[in-house]
């Protein structure tokens with residue numbers, strides 16, 4: 001989440017008198033003695049001024065002073081920030097049922113077709129039905145397996161591209177290539193064909209996805225200042241951009257769904273997400289059920305898949321390759337593992353991945369230092385965390401970044417050292433609260449298996465086929481580790497590396 005610029009602050013000051021009247025109306029009547037400790041805030045804006053462009057980092061600093069369960073106010077919105085594994089377990093396991101809703105916001109309302117999706121809709125019967133459809137029909141192990149051919153096709157095409165770059169000694173922009181890879185794989189799984197075959201420029205699609213993810217991670221005044229915040233958002237042009245992106249997505253989905261309806265059963269081919277979801281529409285029309293599954297429901301789910309599945313996988317691969325480029329010892333070790341395991345087979349297949357234990361450690365270590373972002377929940381009823389009261393409607397932010405760098409859990413937390421996982425039981429599947437890149441509990445990521453299948457296959461093949469050097473006489477310490485603001489914490493500058501073909505005998 002990014003926070004406002006100087007212009008936005010001036011706007012806030014102009015609207016100050018209005019806020020003040022509203023503040024009285026929204027005055028927090030809670031007894032502060034039961035609330036978690038936190039930094040003192042300013043009138044109206046609360047603690048917003050203490051958060052910089054990268055809130056996970058600002059919150060991590062603040063929690064070092066105020067503790068692992070910290071109370072802050074974002075405008076009028078009360079929020080609790082959780083920065084220890086122990087407290088995260090309380091929220092995501094002990095009290096999961098009371099904390100598994102999501103807060104509403106202008107951005108998520110637009111992109112979720114008014115909360116008829118899975119990722120942003122509040123907890124309740126409706127969400128349970130939608131989540132069940134996704135988990136059973138779209139993200140099951142069988143379905144993930146059914147798209148194996150798509151992943152293999154796309155990874156092979158990427159290896160071919162990189163081979164050509166290696167032959168001409170041209171550096172590869174891995175950030176761009178990873179984005180195209182995940183977007184193409186998800187596009188083929190969702191629509192049966194690539195963007196190009198669907199008459200859409202994939203570069204444009206990636207831009208729109210990225211823009212939406214950025215916007216969802218950006219401060220929106222309407223979210224924190226009821227009634228008046230929308231004026232600031234309008235003036236800052238936040239709304240217009242998101243609405244235009246939404247319309248672009250919507251027109252594309254509409255066309256692809258209509259193509260599927262027209263083609264009917266005539267055109268045989270592997271079942272894609274739209275085929276599966278159209279069956280849900282049919283089923284809900286024939287079964288006497290109050291729940292009517294419509295074209296808009298399909299579109300809302302597609303939106304979750306693109307927004308939840310593309311930037312996350314891309315970012316994971318970028319950070320892994322960035323850390324490996326900075327740590328040649330680890331790079332050599334992981335390549336040795338892959339090359340010894342694969343031998344003369346020529347390429348890594350999905351069935352080889354489980355044998356690659358060190359690669360798994362590299363992935364865990366990368367997720368520890370570069371998790372996707374803050375986990376965002378909303379309390380539905382009063383709960384008690386570490387002896388502090390959290391009231392209903394409080395925004396809960398689990399700072400996975402802070403937990404990954406907590407010196408009470410991790411020795412030398414700033415060091416990239418995959419071997420720390422050697423004899424450790426800690427994994428990232430949501431059972432261990434020290435490492436939560438996919439979240440945990442009822443709202444944990446349902447697309448984890450699908451995301452990891454791409455990440456594992458692509459990384460293993462790129463590390464098997466190529467050695468990776470730094471271009472332009474760069475040194476390891478020249479690689480920028482700067483993060484970009486957004487819902488997903490990406491690397492700010494593109495990662496360019498020079499591939500050198502590994503000679504297969």
Ligand code: HEM
Nearest residue numbers: 118119304308309312313437438439440443444445447451
């Ligand atoms: C490596 C890739 C991925 C990472 C790191 C990742 C991470 C996450 C995280 C942190 C959450 C929030 C969990 C929580 O609040 O506890 C989430 C939710 C979600 N993810 Fe993923 N994700 C990935 C891939 C995918 C893919 C490929 C899809 C779909 C094709 C997907 C679909 C979703 C959906 C629908 C939700 C919302 C679930 C809900 O609210 O019920 N994700 N993901």
